[in-house]
Amino acid sequence: MDTLVDPAAQGNAGLLAGLEALRAVLTGKNPVWAATKALVSRLSGKTKIIIVLLLILGLLLGPVLLVVLLLALVVAAVVAAVRAAA
Numbered sequence: 654m655d656t657l658v659d660p661a662a663q664g665n666a667g668l669l670a671g672l673e674a675l676r677a678v679l680t681g682k683n684p685v686w687a688a689t690k691a692l693v694s695r696l697s698g699k700t701k702i703i704i705v706l707l708l709i710l711g712l713l714l715g716p717v718l719l720v721v722l723l724l725a726l727v728v729a730a731v732v733a734a735v736r737a738a739a
Contacts, residue, residue: 673687
């Protein structure tokens with residue numbers, strides 16, 4: 654298997670991720686985790702920092718978006734109730 658991975662390690666990151674996933678399946682491990690680790694290992698340091706910052710931003714904004722969605726649903730329910738009563 655290493656003879657397949659060595660050429661892929663110098664080329665396409667997607668091919669390397671696929672080969673790592675295949676290796677994980679053959680060894681009884683999680684292929685998604687193996688492919689993710691292979692893809693992240695091919696990224697530059699700057700790209701890794703950007704991904705971490707985006708994940709943190711998403712985790713911080715997730716609850717805010719949920720509250721906005723719930724408020725929109727409450728407003729829609731109030732508008733529907735007022736229209737039904739009129």
